[in-house]
Amino acid sequence: MKTEKFVKEGSIVRKIWEKSDTILLIFAGASAEFALNKAVDWLYFTGKLPKDPLGRLFSTVSYARSIVFAEKQEAYQTIDLINQIHSAVESKRGTNIPD
Template identity: 75%
Template sequence: MRKIWGKSDTVLFIFAGASAEFALNKAVDWLYFTGKLPSDPLGRLFSTVSYARKIVFAPMDDAHKTIDSLTHIHAAIEKERGFSIPDWAYRDVLYMLMHYSITSYELLEKKLTEEEKEEVFNVFFRFGTRMGLKDLPATYIEWLPLRNAGLRDDLQMSKFTTDLFRQYKKQLGPLRYFLLIESQKLVVPERVRELLNTSNLSLLTPLIPLYKISRRVKLDSFLKSFLYPSAYRSQINELDMAPKI
């Protein structure tokens, strides 16, 4: 997990995929209730990354404190709105991060073994257990059909989907938005592509091997400086530095 979450390009592919899928989730209206996601989707991305990395890289006790803080924040939002975020929505986000952690690493690095996928699953399982989520599967193999069921039952095109993609484009600009869409195609499941009416053919596919070569010859930092929004460049570069434990 620390290898996966310790590189900026892998983390950004995780959130490229998640930005597509979460826009389709039937519970996305919860983030519209606070207004923070539609007004600043990139800011929310880095806030979420910060929490995730604190959990992944921290000692157990500190990771638990971060998870408890997240639980407290969500409880306050639920109290303000007057009803609870459905348990399936929490599980969907957990499963989403699990899926994109695996697919993004496999895209940019190498295929994971079944044991390594189980390790990724176990980290998120402990995360969900600490949050008090119910009906979590016990193993990676048990998780697979539940993941597919969530993709089938919990996603839909809505006005929130359309608005979020509009906000992505507004913040990123035409070129970076194009790269976001093409990146999403590389990691999202077929169900997500179907709902968004996009193909599984990405123009970035032939460029991925070239990008891997650029990393080996240390040219990737030049490419990143060009591609990343200047306002967030320092935050993105920090993703390549593992926090001290």
């Protein structure tokens, strides 16, 4: 029995996340936004991003790929894990992570 993928085969999302060059371009643009957007200050709260920016990049890409290329149930488990991590950061900061 074939299980359902979280993101359908042939989706543009899959095409984007399967190419390293595209991922690096997206993250380069996103990192440039950090200096302009106060809403991303939560990313620095734990100290992990400034301590190991490349490690955080690879970690984020790993999470994203484990959602995009996963079966639905596995993707939901990864999303739940991310939500738990973010909830812990929100609790320690005493404020919500912005949308």
